Amino acid sequence: TKPEPCLIVVLVSPGNPYPVTENKSDSDTLCGKPMQTGYQSHYVRTTRGGEVQKNMQSSKVYDELVVVQESQVVPLFRIVIDSGGISKLVSKFARVVNESPTSKELSTRDDTTLRIINED
Numbered sequence: 001t002k003p004e005p006c007l008i009v010v011l012v013s014p015g016n017p018y019p020v021t022e023n024k025s026d027s028d029t030l031c032g033k034p035m036q037t038g039y040q041s042h043y044v045r046t047t048r049g050g051e052v053q054k055n056m057q058s059s060k061v062y063d064e065l066v067v068v069q070e071s072q073v074v075p076l077f078r079i080v081i082d083s084g085g086i087s088k089l090v091s092k093f094a095r096v097v098n099e100s101p102t103s104k105e106l107s108t109r110d111d112t113t114l115r116i117i118n119e120d
Contacts, residue, residue: 007079013072014065015040023052035068042066 018039024031030042045053045061053061067073 005081007081009076009079011074011076012065012067013074014043014067015072017041017043017065020044021052021054024050035066040068040072 016039018036018041020030020042021044022028022030030036035042042065044064046064047053047060048062
């Protein structure tokens with residue numbers, strides 16, 4: 001739905017990261033507070049809702065890194081995604097795979113069927 005979707009690829013120098021374990025709704029939250037003394041970034045594993053993910057076995061986690069200075073981030077390049085060409089590219093790499101009870105079917109805009117196998 002965005003006019004020009006893209007990915008920005010960067011290099012980040014986190015320095016000495018502080019591992020955040022406090023929940024954003026706790027009284028001792030770090031939200032809106034300065035960086036911890038002796039650290040150059042804060043690192044936290046979160047859920048989609050922004051809550052701290054303490055279960056390391058969960059597959060639905062996101063890495064969040066907050067840095068002190070903009071100079072810690074160096075943009076390398078921007079990858080612009082041609083939304084019209086994605087379905088053509090996907091169909092180019094589509095292949096038939098054997099049915100299994102853990103497979104899922106997906107269809108692209110041009111009715112190409114893809115099967116994804118869960119290898120867990």
